[in-house]
Amino acid sequence: MRKKLRILVAKPGLDGHDRGAKVVARALRDAGFEVIYTGLHQTPEMIVNAALDEDVDAVSMSVLSGAHMFLFSEVIKLLKEKDAADIAVFGGGIIPDEDIPKLMEVGVAKIFTPGSSLKDITGWVDTHVQSTKQ
Amino acid sequence: MSKDLQENLKRWEKETLSPALAKKSERKEEFTTLSDHPVKRLYTPLDTQEIDYTKDLGNPGQYPFTRGVHSTMYRGRLWTMRQFAGFGTAKDSNQRYHYLLKQGQTGLSVAFHMPTIMGYDSDHDRSRGEVGKVGVSIDTLADMETLFDGIPLDQVTTSMTINAPASILWAMYLVVAEKQGVSWDKVGGTTQNDILKEYIAQKSWIYPPRPSMRLIVDMMEFAKDNVPRWNTISISGYHIREAGSTAAQELGFTLADGIGYVQAGVERGMDVDTFAPRLSFFFNAHSDFFEEIAKFRAARRIWARTMKERFGAKNEKSMMCRFHTQTAGCSLTAQQPYNNVIRTTLQAMSGILGGTQSLHTNSLDETLSLPTEEAVTLALRTQQIIAEESGIPATIDPFAGSYFVEKLTNEIEAKALEYIDNIDKMGGVIEAIEKGYPQQEIGNASYKYQRQVEEGEKVVVGVNKYVDATNQEVPILMISDDVEKVQIENVQKVKANRDQAKVDACLQNLKQAAQGTDNVMPFILDAVREYASLGEICDVFRDVFGVYHDPKWL
Structure with a gap:
């Protein structure tokens, strides 16, 4: 049997708008994943440490403050440095279309823009996130 | 009359309605508002017979102010058109303010970037990637001097959306006035300064609740003696609603926050009538047209009664719920963004029909980025068209006496009072926040709503119905990383x-x-x-x- 995937839902940066992150976290939990929520105002370092401590398979981040380029890149860079590049990073928020290819280039697996359905998100996790365990 | 009417209605149901329903059932079994409040097929005088005009509505400018806080409302003076703006450096935003004033905007409203909101300078490590993105970066008095360069502070009123560090930004504003030679008694405006709703909804806090309240009371006290035209707190339901609450939760939690501030002022030893007239409110105008109008009317009635009966206010100005309104950002869609203009128009109309004192209309591109100048202009024109062409401002509170709107006003009032009562039973709003009561109520409501959208029970045009794969491209405002x-x-x-x-x-x-x-x-x-x-x-x-x-x- 496939092991239950563990997902870290994180709110990086200074922005406090957590409606989206919490709704997605609940939907992932209801879809049968194990969900860990970081709480607000996390630095990239805090998120990466939490991802390693909690031994997660993916990190999901919600950014509405316009700081997505820096925050996503930084988390991915730190994961690589900690030899944890197999942890998938995906997310959403107020992210202009033209920034999405740039985010994919730095290694973000998927960006969900406003209006994405919860089913799309949970379905994507189910199909695309691989367990980081043997 | 009511007996005759009851019989008349029974006859109508039997002779007219039933045959029609037998032929074709209604579109849905149950009709509800956006907040899931039940809506009946028909409202009649039976629904409003308990209303006492003088006691429950009152004339405009009279207690309990259900019909409005001014006796002439928009016949005397239109609402203030106040578009929230700020981005990049103080210099960038100063240019936008000059542009907006030239377009006929009548007040300024400053949006700060996240580092300022959270109390970090732009050169702090935590500010990386965030400088100037969602608002203007203000680090020192020098930035504030640039922000208001060429704008005489005795001739505009300025609203500043700032909470945890509100006292500091307010101090900077006052010193800029000082340097312009404007005495503080001529300075008018508003600091949002509503920390309670930060813990509840928007989550931009710095310090714990109790010392934060002390800073706010310090500001109330200072304003009373030195800056008498300043609105010290804009008690905000806007963010509570944006976080996913229902209309009644928005009202209940916001007024409970208001009660918390008044209580804190009284506990400091201030006479309620010396500071309460400077408290104002800020509500959301969401998409359910009648529910919103009812909410605004109920807000005025509850606040008036609370101030008079609970706090013993004697000055009528203490009892007036004066409020700013912003259309609902969370109702805007990235899909088919031009539809947002229509949503915003309807929402703006509900705010005006609800008697708002000032209004921000969102721009069509705000689910994608901060608005472009063109998008902001269209949003401002929306207000100007309602003001100058629609005829709406010609009479006061035109929905008063509507069986439906009066009934809905009563029902939303009752639900809001229930939330206030629950919070009182917990010992007050800070205790309720510490227990997580409002936060969890809102979280549940937002998740429920999202599920309803998923199931198609609630329709969002362009998202779960009338979907169109062709993308409407709109130009967006990008903030350069050079700003940092x-x-x-x-x-x-x-x-x-x-x-x-x-x-x-x-x-x-x-x-x-x-x-x-x-x-x-x-x-x-x-x-x-x-x-x-x-x-x-x-x-x-x-x-x-x-x-x-x-x-x-x-």
């Missing part, structure tokens, strides 16, 4: 050129005041005059008061 570099240079230059010994002394004095019980405002003003930065002043408070962390429940 420029602003870091700005703040470091200011820090290098000031009298550091004076700054240190001011910060030391401020620390002592914070540790004691003196009003901190004069000490903040002194520090600001010497160009102490926002981050440095917040660090003093962080040191004395500690910082707040959110409970990690979902």
